[in-house]
Amino acid sequence: MLRKILYTVVLLLVSIGSLSAQDKSLERANAKYDEFSFTPAIDIYKKVLDKGFVSAELLKKLGNSYYFNAEYKDASEIYGRLVTEYPTEVTPDYYFRYAQTLRSLGEYEAADDLMKKFSDMTSGDYRANNFTTERDYRKEIKENSGRYSIGPFESNTVYSEFAPSYYKEGLLFSSDRDTGNLAKYRHTWNSKDFLDIYKINVDSVSMSKVVKMDKAINTRFHESTTVATKDGKTIYFTRNNFKEGKSVKDDNGVIRLKIFRAVMEDSIFAYIEELPFNSDSYSVAHPALSPDEKTLYFASDMPGTLGESDIFKVTINDDETFGTPENLGNTINTEARETFPFVTSEEILYFSSEGHPGLGGLDVFATKIKDNNYTGIVKNVGEPINGKLDDFTFIFDEDTKTGYFASNRESGLGNDDIYSFVENIPLELDCKQPVSGVVRDKISNQVLVGATVKVINEDNVEILQILTDANGYYEILIDCDQGNFIRAMTDGYIPSEEYMGESDGKPQVIDFYLERDKIGAGFGDDLAKLLQLSTIYFDLNKYNIRPDAEVEIQKVIAAMEKYPSLKIKVNSHTDSRGKDAYNLWLSQKRAESTVGYMVSKGISADRLEGEGFGETKLVNGCGNNSKCSSKEHDLNRRSEFIIRE
Template identity: 70%
Template structure:
């Protein structure tokens, strides 16, 4: 990216290099330092090179020369200069120079060398967000590759041999910034990169006629820079970036730098932008630039190096009140901002924040990244959007319409027509911002293997906050979507059971099955409790007038056996009951034989006889009105034909 749109723009200054070759190195260095401090990088480069040609070198000179190349996106010369700095003055290399050296190498596709330098960067600093991010994402190239190939990119048909960038959706077309036809004389060129100043243009993006490229009026455009815009949905309010300019004069800070400010204009009935006002949180001491509006128009995002900035420039936001006034600017925090450059925000209708950064792992220079904004918080992971939108040069001012899947961005890639070019694209596959993992399974009783209907399955994050929950259905099944970019605890619980839990770490999003087998809370079971109820046993059936256990009832007795094997101190008494039909004495005898038959079955399965007792009660303990002589249905009588497994100890 031509650094005319960097968060700090160059001081306007005339430069005559004609006499430099005759001057002494120390005088040249003094002049070069003056230009450098004024952000006049192009003249500074010319002077520093002359000094080096005279055989004079120092760590400070190489730092400033490398930075001058770096800020003008001349990454090959920047890498060569930083290499010389590292080789010749290793004791004077601070972490920031390792970082810029690594970024420069990455831009010229020397990735292995870049990784080696980044390793030195991480060793030399312990509290830098870029270092911690690099350690966590050492396979960032694989991650970028996974996100690549989702766009069909083509050059914008209205590009010029000059600099064109900062597209913004405007009615049926676009606004953009360009220095194609400023009408300025050389005295209005700035010395950051010796290019003309920028003005704002509008175009019908789908037209085949270049005649529809129109410069906005003089109320907006001045003899200094105007760039990066944002408009409300109706296209009647315009936010734009401009040099600090007042009453026809540019304003410098105490260092002589012309800062950037955001201005707001309204479209009047004649179709002219008027009522231009600068925003109240602008300052003569720092820059505020690159506006972007939230979908509802109630929040303005922007880039700034104001106090509270983490790096060279950060992304901020500020509330727009109903009366048009503003709240207090808020830094978006270290989930987005690093110690490097975060800039050029754009928010889509689905609240996806796109921005450019050279602090997050990328392919070189500024890359475009995306993250989800939800409930005023950054919800998703910050992801590199991948190739071919991103490349080894600077990629920036990205805009996108989810409805049409169309968008635009700018880049200074070498195959472009001008210094910076706008590119159109169509998204063919969406970027998955929230890595989600489908976790499903069943919740069952550990002893009986019965499904537990209505059990709760919760997701607890690593900070012990409940994220979500689900209830098991009629088949004991549940299904949840987890954030696979973080670790989570999945916990199953239901009344009367001891909760069970499994930890799931970060994953690649592959589906996972987690079945839970819950143990009953035996603390609540004691003397006299019916194990059949605790285990939710089905009715144990016997054939008519017989007392041997039927095959279809064996499974229910096996559940009791499993419980007794699980708890060796458990002792039970098997009680058998009949309904009131038949003679009382016979029912008493039959129930006793059935109770004994159940105990014998359990003994044959290995349960010690001294842990078992049995007793038949016949029809003496009916649980409903169906006594002798009372007319009842078969279903009512069946309730009395039951077996109990009473806990004795």
């Protein structure tokens, strides 16, 4: 008994010791996680998990550590365990990240299922809205694909090369090649491996001659993502937060990123200054300049950010001071990561995002800036620029139609590699809305062939015009980033128009029903012919109004209501079968029946007159004793509507 008790005590002490060690391991892992030191955190979390200790919190942090380190396959496995083993503890963001990891593995249908769950769990989330309202995103990405030809970048190594930017006749880029380690910096803001900025002349015979930038710019901390002014005398770049040679951490122990400005004096960068909107408590990184160099774009998680990081802009004043940073808004930014902006000479903003529908990881997107407006359509640039993993730091020269970007795709030489590309087919970024319809006569419903359809903008400038086809049909594309008037018109009709405001570009059908500006060219005209009505027919030996005739008579009534001065004489006819006197009586009855019907529908009797002509005005040769068929005789049993004084 004593042995059993001692054995139990020993087991308990071992168990307590094991739990205590496990708690300390988790404390160390959580500390690394909170510092965004994901690689050491992964090592510890894995050891704890391998020993059989598991919780929702551990799976969340391990999954996130893989995710933010761009190890999507491992992240997918851990997120899979999380949603399977702890479904009640899974918040929406984990479904989103799990879906992203599945996209990076090419499992798009499974990713879509997770995005549906994510959408069901959220309200007003832009990522969910993008998924549920923005069509079949895979189809759109496929349509945008194949526009670029990718080429090599000779200066890649087995280390990381990324963040190309134009500098004089060459490029600047970031690399960890001199640190002697294989950094996995990619797009995170917290790597502990050091990056420096290098320059190269892309016009040289060989791109292998790479030169490290001045020591004034490169330090023993991180330097990356640059943008230079056209004259090459000013460079904005990203650096770890440090003061007086020492790194500075925020309250959570994180070394943030800041943007610095280097100014050239006497052919060297002698003046380095920190931008005034940097902070020790949030990151400001990845600068880009507008074509006129009066606006600086950047990525940040500063207050006012919608997601994990957003793209902002700030005015550069004439005296080199700065305005107040502005968020570019929720058309571009989502609750996830938007980063690495670049603006072309044509004011097309390219950026990387995981919040907009993509192929996996970070994808490159584009949108057109119009009059300082950032609400234009956002498009995924498609393959081969984008792939299953991270694609970022995209730059493009509008004049040469060439550019560079970075990716951590598996085919690369190092962890991150730079690729060159040529744009073969421009990406259509103007929002175009298909509008189609049919132009008809309002009364007769007859299609109007050759009618003119015009598009006129809000400044009353005619944008385009087309003619309706043989079916009265038209189809146009309008700019849905602005308001437009669509006007239909043709001779003899009053023009009609509809206003189309700014929209999301979804197809719209607008049918026009034009009113005649007048009825007939003069007295004695047949209104039925003018309105292109079907002939009013009667059954054999009958004078009651048939249902099909009632529809056509209603159109005549509509015309008389539209034009109060219009007066009509109803001329009714029979075929030649039967006695002449009987046919004359029958036709008179048909005329009176037609007039009576119209009076019953509200038309004043003094505007109507009826007369029967029997078989005296046949429309064909089917007279007495003819051998006409029943259908041929039918054509003569009719009423006409003649305009009278």
